[in-house]
Amino acid sequence: MKLVLKNGIVFDPVNGINGEKMDIFINNGRIVSKIRFGAKEIDLKGKIVMPGGFDIHTHIAGGKENVGRIMRPEDSLKNLVPKKGNLRSGSGKSVLSVHITGYEYARMGYTTALAPATPPLMARHTHHELNEIPILDKALFPLFDGNWFIMDKIVEKDYDAIKNYVAWLLHATKGYAVKVVNPGGTEAWGWRREIESLDDEVPEFGVTPREILKSIISAIEELSLPHSLHLHCNNLGEPGNFETTIETIKLTSKFERKDRPLLHLTHLQFHCYAGDSWKNFESGVEEVAKIVKKHDVTIDTGNLMFGDTTTMTADGPMEYHLQLLTGRKWANKDVELETAPGITPIFYSSKSPVNAIQWAIGLEIALLIPTEKVMLTTDHPNGAPFTKYPEIIALLMSKKFREEMLSKVNASATKRTMLGSIDREYTLYEIAMVTRANQAMTAGFKDKGHLGEGAIADVAVYDLPADVDTRNYEDIIKAFSRAYLTIKRGEIVVKEGEVIKPVSGITRYLELDYDKWIEKEVNTYFRDYYTVSMQNYIVDVNEMRMCESVAIKERRCKSVPIHN
Amino acid sequence: MYLFTIKTKPDVCIEVDTLIPEKLEGLKEKEVKNLTIREGKKEVKVEELFEVEEIEGVLTFKGKWLDRVKKIGFNMKKGEIYVDGDVGMYLGAFMKGGKIIVNGNVDRFAGMNMSGGEIEIVGSAGDYLGSAYRGDYGMKGGKIKVNGDAGNEVGIKMRGGEIIVKGKAGMFFGGMINGGLLRAYEAIRAGANMKSGTIVLERVEEVLPGFIYLGKDKFENEVYHVFEGDKAVKKSNGRLYVREIGENK
Ligand SMILES: [Zn+2]
Numbered sequence: 001m002k003l004v005l006k007n008g009i010v011f012d013p014v015n016g017i018n019g020e021k022m023d024i025f026i027n028n029g030r031i032v033s034k035i036r037f038g039a040k041e042i043d044l045k046g047k048i049v050m051p052g053g054f055d056i057h058t059h060i061a062g063g064k065e066n067v068g069r070i071m072r073p074e075d076s077l078k079n080l081v082p083k084k085g086n087l088r089s090g091s092g093k094s095v096l097s098v099h100i101t102g103y104e105y106a107r108m109g110y111t112t113a114l115a116p117a118t119p120p121l122m123a124r125h126t127h128h129e130l131n132e133i134p135i136l137d138k139a140l141f142p143l144f145d146g147n148w149f150i151m152d153k154i155v156e157k158d159y160d161a162i163k164n165y166v167a168w169l170l171h172a173t174k175g176y177a178v179k180v181v182n183p184g185g186t187e188a189w190g191w192r193r194e195i196e197s198l199d200d201e202v203p204e205f206g207v208t209p210r211e212i213l214k215s216i217i218s219a220i221e222e223l224s225l226p227h228s229l230h231l232h233c234n235n236l237g238e239p240g241n242f243e244t245t246i247e248t249i250k251l252t253s254k255f256e257r258k259d260r261p262l263l264h265l266t267h268l269q270f271h272c273y274a275g276d277s278w279k280n281f282e283s284g285v286e287e288v289a290k291i292v293k294k295h296d297v298t299i300d301t302g303n304l305m306f307g308d309t310t311t312m313t314a315d316g317p318m319e320y321h322l323q324l325l326t327g328r329k330w331a332n333k334d335v336e337l338e339t340a341p342g343i344t345p346i347f348y349s350s351k352s353p354v355n356a357i358q359w360a361i362g363l364e365i366a367l368l369i370p371t372e373k374v375m376l377t378t379d380h381p382n383g384a385p386f387t388k389y390p391e392i393i394a395l396l397m398s399k400k401f402r403e404e405m406l407s408k409v410n411a412s413a414t415k416r417t418m419l420g421s422i423d424r425e426y427t428l429y430e431i432a433m434v435t436r437a438n439q440a441m442t443a444g445f446k447d448k449g450h451l452g453e454g455a456i457a458d459v460a461v462y463d464l465p466a467d468v469d470t471r472n473y474e475d476i477i478k479a480f481s482r483a484y485l486t487i488k489r490g491e492i493v494v495k496e497g498e499v500i501k502p503v504s505g506i507t508r509y510l511e512l513d514y515d516k517w518i519e520k521e522v523n524t525y526f527r528d529y530y531t532v533s534m535q536n537y538i539v540d541v542n543e544m545r546m547c548e549s550v551a552i553k554e555r556r557c558k559s560v561p562i563h564n
Numbered sequence: 565m566y567l568f569t570i571k572t573k574p575d576v577c578i579e580v581d582t583l584i585p586e587k588l589e590g591l592k593e594k595e596v597k598n599l600t601i602r603e604g605k606k607e608v609k610v611e612e613l614f615e616v617e618e619i620e621g622v623l624t625f626k627g628k629w630l631d632r633v634k635k636i637g638f639n640m641k642k643g644e645i646y647v648d649g650d651v652g653m654y655l656g657a658f659m660k661g662g663k664i665i666v667n668g669n670v671d672r673f674a675g676m677n678m679s680g681g682e683i684e685i686v687g688s689a690g691d692y693l694g695s696a697y698r699g700d701y702g703m704k705g706g707k708i709k710v711n712g713d714a715g716n717e718v719g720i721k722m723r724g725g726e727i728i729v730k731g732k733a734g735m736f737f738g739g740m741i742n743g744g745l746l747r748a749y750e751a752i753r754a755g756a757n758m759k760s761g762t763i764v765l766e767r768v769e770e771v772l773p774g775f776i777y778l779g780k781d782k783f784e785n786e787v788y789h790v791f792e793g794d795k796a797v798k799k800s801n802g803r804l805y806v807r808e809i810g811e812n813k
Binding site for chain 1: 605697700
């Protein structure tokens with residue numbers, strides 16, 4: 001299909017286009033420079049045009065999401081979506097069922113979402129779930145945090161084996177990037193011990209988080225993966241954890257930068273806490289922001305919003321501690337040799353001093369760290385369901401909205417954070433950076449997140465004047481909640497906030513070379529410890545309904561579905 | 565207000581949570597007929613399944629197959645609903661105010677997670693009357709009166725309000741409650757894991773072992789045996805009033 005989007009005001013940060021009135025040409029699913037004839041024209045006068053939204057960190061599929069769904073029938077009851085035309089039915093407010101996950105993202109103008117924490121043993125399940133999520137393009141990040149093979153090889157100082165194992169595991173899981181959660185912490189917790197700093201040893205293995213991180217970052221850099229290490233630091237959610245976060249960021253100074261940052265710190269909001277108990281809990285954003293500025297790292301915010309949600313991370317000990325605080329139901333899912341995710345529901349109250357400070361910290365991060373390093377997430381559903389993005393966008397754009405909220409929430413948000421004193425308001429250009437451009441570039445999706453020639457034609461159009469008065473924050477929320485148009489690979493999938501064409505999405509994975517001898521070494525772990533055999537562990541390309549691979553040597557996306 | 569008469573026997577259950585007094589207020593007959601309700605996983609117009617008629621008096625549901633209609637008065641905040649016949653699940657669930665009268669029996673989860681208002685059932689109630697939804701917190705306020713019997717797990721996790729069953733109730737009556745008042749003629753394993761609140765029974769076969777006998781006392785001018793429990797729960801001080809204990813003769 002040929003399309004011309006006429007007269008819209010375009011925000012495309014990757015190409016430096018800041019609110020220019022220009023036409024966008026789409027042919028055969030790609031952005032082109034010109035179409036001579038035969039194109040359908042759409043007039044977008046008075047509307048804004050951005051690349052399709054991109055979410056680098058959102059728990060939309062996998063083992064723990066399913067545990068969340070099973071565990072929370074009361075969450076399903078809060079959002080029942082009936083079947084309508086060619087759209088499927090579904091349910092769930094914080095743990096949404098697969099089909100409506102795709103619909104809700106598309107209605108906000110999002111076209112890509114990455115599942116950032118898959119225990120390798122659950123990769124098959126996760127791919128099958130991703131297959132069922134419509135519209136969105138996807139990828140998954142296997143977890144490497146409590147991995148026995150890697151920890152053993154660190155002890156043996158066999159770094160070549162680690163490098164080859166990382167490549168092999170990405171191949172085996174059809175993964176896209178390397179995720180590490182609370183390095184060493186979950187395995188240590190399995191031995192009834194806690195990891196509190198980068199130099200605490202994991203019992204039985206004798207390795208430290210510092211060693212795990214260094215060896216994995218080296219492997220990633222040697223393999224030249226498109227996305228840097230995607231890291232959930234140690235001590236998530238603990239007062240005083242900002243020091244651990246700073247120590248972790250400093251690790252990157254040991255490495256040399258190539259053509260992209262060395263480390264991505266995810267849901268930073270949960271890692272910027274000062275004070276040493278819940279009583280004197282306060283924001284540590286200022287210190288962390290200084291270090292982030294100096295180092296070669298990127299971050300996503302992990303904003304917390306008030307209301308009911310479900311927390312789920314591969315950080316088993318953290319979820320255990322959280323349910324001790326709340327007294328609510330809890331599940332832990334031990335994944336042999338690999339990791340142990342936990343799940344527990346939570347209600348973030350605006351009256352609670354701790355929750356109010358957490359809410360403010362998330363916004364402080366976005367306002368104090370240089371925009372080119374920031375990405376907007378809620379660590380869905382940990383800080384809030386992703387459906388809260390429009391509200392967060394409005395909070396970043398409108399000082400008035402922040403002031404009104406600050407006057408309503410617990411006074412600690414004003415006293416123990418700097419939020420009240422920050423005058424900065426995000427521009428639409430900066431919103432386009434943190435919700436699509438930065439995310440796609442950091443993830444290494446070079447053909448997404450922008451509207452330059454040759455890019456995949458993922459476009460979002462919002463019914464909002466380019467010179468919107470930020471005092472009218474309700475208008476901002478409304479516009480970003482329901483995209484006027486969402487175009488996915490050249491096809492109009494959403495019109496005036498309603499899904500009209502639930503196309504299938506494509507899962508992207510890496511094609512990597514590794515030395516074959518690694519298979520033999522890994523197989524000894526399958527023989528001795530795993531309950532499955534290696535043959536049954538590896539996910540075949542044919543299990544992905546629509547997929548495309550990125551060949552690492554070329555560092556360029558082929559973007560041709562090789563299996564349909 | 566309006567009278568809804570169900571037309572034919574539905575193949576799957578119908579959910580009518582949109583048909584509550586505050587949502588129908590001020591609507592014309594044509595608009596009411598065009599409102600959407602759910603038939604299974606599909607959304608359909610009201611007029612496809614119900615005859616709609618404007619009447620003097622309160623919002624009324626009528627017809628032979630109301631036992632296949634779920635969520636009458638769901639989330640209701642004010643006004644009154646009258647139901648003539650046996651109805652399906654979730655009657656008055658999440659109700660916050662107003663009144664529902666049912667001239668018949670109700671299925672499971674009637675008055676689930678209720679926080680205000682009143683439900684009166686002329687017949688009997690199914691399981692989970694006034695109980696918490698799976699995984700949720702329980703009833704916070706309001707009043708439920710049942711003239712007949714009730715099923716198992718009445719008032720699970722209740723925190724406030726009143727449930728009165730004239731007849732017999734099933735197992736785990738008032739389980740896990742932390743407040744509120746429950747009454748029935750008879751119940752089985754009443755007050756299991758209760759932390760606080762009051763349960764009043766005319767007779768039981770036996771009292772659970774977690775309860776301590778305090779002696780005789782009056783409840784609303786009648787003399788009962790009084791127990792405190794359930795001591796299986798830390799710091800529990802729930803009260804169980806029982807008039808007669810022993811096997812049925
Ligand atoms: Zn996460």
